[in-house]
Structure formats: structure tokens, C-alpha cells
Amino acid sequence: MRILGIESSCDDTSVALVDITNEKIEILAEKTASQIEIHKKYGGVVPEIAGRMHAEKILPVIEEVMKDQDKPDVIAVTSGPGLITGLLVGVEAAKTLSMLWNMPLIGVNHIEGHIYSPFIPNETRQNRVEEESFEEKNLQYTKDKCKSSAIVSEKSLVVHPRDKSCYPILALVASGGHSEIILSKKEGQYEKIGGTRDDAAGECFDKVAKLLGFDYPGGPKISKFAEKGNPNAIKFPRPMIDSKDYNFSFSGLKTSALYWLRDHELSAMKINPIQQPAGIFGMQKEEITIHDFCASFEQAIIDLLVGKTMKAIKKYQPKTIILGGGVSANKKLRETLGNEIKENFPASNYLIPNPKYAMDNAAMIAVATYHHAKKKEFTNWQDLKAESNWHVYDT
Ligand code: KG4
Ligand code: ZN
Numbered sequence: 001m002r003i004l005g006i007e008s009s010c011d012d013t014s015v016a017l018v019d020i021t022n023e024k025i026e027i028l029a030e031k032t033a034s035q036i037e038i039h040k041k042y043g044g045v046v047p048e049i050a051g052r053m054h055a056e057k058i059l060p061v062i063e064e065v066m067k068d069q070d071k072p073d074v075i076a077v078t079s080g081p082g083l084i085t086g087l088l089v090g091v092e093a094a095k096t097l098s099m100l101w102n103m104p105l106i107g108v109n110h111i112e113g114h115i116y117s118p119f120i121p122n123e124t125r126q127n128r129v130e131e132e133s134f135e136e137k138n139l140q141y142t143k144d145k146c147k148s149s150a151i152v153s154e155k156s157l158v159v160h161p162r163d164k165s166c167y168p169i170l171a172l173v174a175s176g177g178h179s180e181i182i183l184s185k186k187e188g189q190y191e192k193i194g195g196t197r198d199d200a201a202g203e204c205f206d207k208v209a210k211l212l213g214f215d216y217p218g219g220p221k222i223s224k225f226a227e228k229g230n231p232n233a234i235k236f237p238r239p240m241i242d243s244k245d246y247n248f249s250f251s252g253l254k255t256s257a258l259y260w261l262r263d264h265e266l267s268a269m270k271i272n273p274i275q276q277p278a279g280i281f282g283m284q285k286e287e288i289t290i291h292d293f294c295a296s297f298e299q300a301i302i303d304l305l306v307g308k309t310m311k312a313i314k315k316y317q318p319k320t321i322i323l324g325g326g327v328s329a330n331k332k333l334r335e336t337l338g339n340e341i342k343e344n345f346p347a348s349n350y351l352i353p354n355p356k357y358a359m360d361n362a363a364m365i366a367v368a369t370y371h372h373a374k375k376k377e378f379t380n381w382q383d384l385k386a387e388s389n390w391h392v393y394d395t
Helices: 036-040 047-066 084-101 110-119 123-127 134-146 201-211 219-226 251-263 290-316 331-344 362-374
Strands: 002-007 012-021 024-034 074-080 105-109 169-174 179-186 189-194 320-324 349-351
Touching (some): 002 084, 105 110, 105 362, 179 290, 189 290, 219 290, 219 331
Parallel strands (some): 074 105, 320 349
Antiparallel strands (some): 169 179, 179 189
């Protein structure tokens, strides 16, 4: 089955043509037009500009992906949740193609896409010549763990979600708009176990990065600076870490970072991350560097995400644990959660996306569509609507 995926829920106009035959996933063509350079100036995604950019890019991106390709069997589009200005563009483009080509159409949930992102194969995993990275070790670990219980493709190291022995799956999806713990007892069925009471983890990274003068998106920059810092240098709070539920709260942490910068007379200081990678911040007295600040802040977010996820794993005993969403590109988060699982739940599979597919992309939307298409859960183009607040556990 050939699926054309379209994703435009935030600041990436992404299109992918994916073939899934006998559970083997192959990406035939993909293209993403990122808007980061434009939104950077504003310190975050501006919905109206995002909508215009998606409208400008959607047809050229579809054209590029479909050049020299036969038509797909199904068209899949993110129809929620996300920015309505972006969703509308993708949804209308998908509806138009469905009408013109007389082709089945499916509206896919963006969070379901992130949950499927670790199943996307990537040749670069094989081609990489660099020393075995943590991610690869993890994939190897996953592969070993799944040998007897799930379908493993030697080529892609992928366990397929259609294998019943992968369930229950527990997924932590942490991105710029979401921080959710989701339980799936069976393919396509989702239950919300926990969520954020206020900001999302990625949003918290981005807002604090902005205070430091870093460009949007700030998560990768904070994490880069954190590499050389001391995660115990500043004692940031871990809001709700001991609460009995599986919910998160990040706004107190963000405020505490703001106060720390203010109290140390740093709020007005804008550092240039490129020119001053080792800037001392004028903090000789306490010898706290920007690296220490970033490492301490990053550690607080990781402790919250990993702490609540481990609590949920303990309760729900999933066979597979998935980490997805843009924040899942964070190396230390991948590593910390991986180590905790390995130590405490060694029998569970731990699946993480290739960093390229941690960010928003259309391949994950196409891959998540397969089981809906198998069940013929199609929508008439006349009926498909963009829904900015559609929760994956609503259906
Ligand atoms: O999933 P995504 O591409 O878009 C949304 O659906 O929101 O996630 C983007 C988010 C941004 O907040 C970005 O700062 C964060 O993911 N992010 C990271 C890292 N890479 C991206 N956060 C922490 N560490 C990273 N390495
Ligand atoms: Zn996303």
C-alpha cells in the first residue's frame, strides 16, 4: 500500500510517499519545508505567518515528492491537533487531491504520528560510519529484546506496531505543544494517563531559551550548551514530581529560571550563543556558567519527564515504551529514560525515533495511517475537517 502523508500542523510543511508491503515500511520520497528561519525573528511560531508559508509551500512540496512517482493508494493528512492556520492548508490540499484522483482519504492525529515515529526506517542508520552512538546502542538493545516477541526487520531494526506482542505500549510524547503519557492496549486505541497542567516540555525549553537570547526553537540550543555544564549547579524545582498522578507542570520551573536570571542580574543580558559559546555570564563569584545554567535546567525537565514516565511504567507494566515528539531528540532524555528502563524493566522494548523523525514530519503521518487504511477508516473529502484540539484518545 502506498500512502501519501501530509503534515502542516505547526511550522513544517512536510510531505512523504511511503510504501508499506507485508509490514515492511519504505520511504519512497519525502520533503519538508521548514519555516524556522522565518519564525526565529519572532521568538516562536506566529500562526498567521505559518498559515501563509504553508499555503505557499504545500503545492511545490507535493509536486517534488510526487515527481516520477505513481499515484498513491491512500492520502493521509494531519487533521489535528495543531495550529488551525496550518492544519487548514494541509487538509484542503489533501481533500483536493482526494477529489481529483478519486482516492481514499484519512485524517490522522498528529500525536498518533509521533507515537509511530520510531517505526520509520532510516537507511542512514546503516550508512552511518561514526562510532556507535547511544541511539544505535539503544536500537540494538531494542532489537535484541524483540527478537522472539516481535517482527524485526534486519534492515531497519524496526519492530512493527501491528505485532500484538508489542502491546500494551506506553508512550511519552513531549513536544512544543504536548507533554502526554499515553497507553495503548491495542493498535489504534489510546488512553491518556497523564498530561501537562500548563506549558509543554518543549514550550518550557523554548521560553527559557528565549530569556537567554537563543533563537527559536531553543530546546536544541539549551541541550547543546548543557553538554559542558554541571546539572547540579543550580537547584531548580521539580514541580509535582512527588504527586501521585502522572501529570506534569512546567510553568513553575520556567518562572524559577526567570527569577534566577533576574536575581543574578542576568535578565537583560543577551548572550550570543555563536560568538560566546563558553561565556561566563559575569558570574565569577559563583562560577556558574551558561553551560551550568542550561545543564541544571535541562536536568530538571528530564527528571520530571522520566520520573513520571517511570511511575506510569511501574503501574501499567507495558511491553513496549515509546519516546516521541520533538523533545525526544534530546540526547540526555533518550539516554536517561533508556537507562532507567534497562535497569528496572529489562524485558520491555524501548523505541525512540531517529532524531530526524523526532521532529514533525509527514513520514510518521503516513506510517500511522496504515492500520486505519487496513480497516478502511476512510473519510469522504466533503466531511474531513481540521480540528485544532483533537485529542488522540478522543476516538
Ligand atoms: O514535535 P515538534 O517538532 O513540534 C511540535 O509538535 O511541537 O517539537 C518541537 C519542540 C520544540 O519545542 C523544540 O525546542 C523541542 O521540540 N526540541 C528539543 C530538542 N530538539 C527539539 N528540546 C530539547 N532538546 C532537544 N534536543
Ligand atoms: Zn509534533
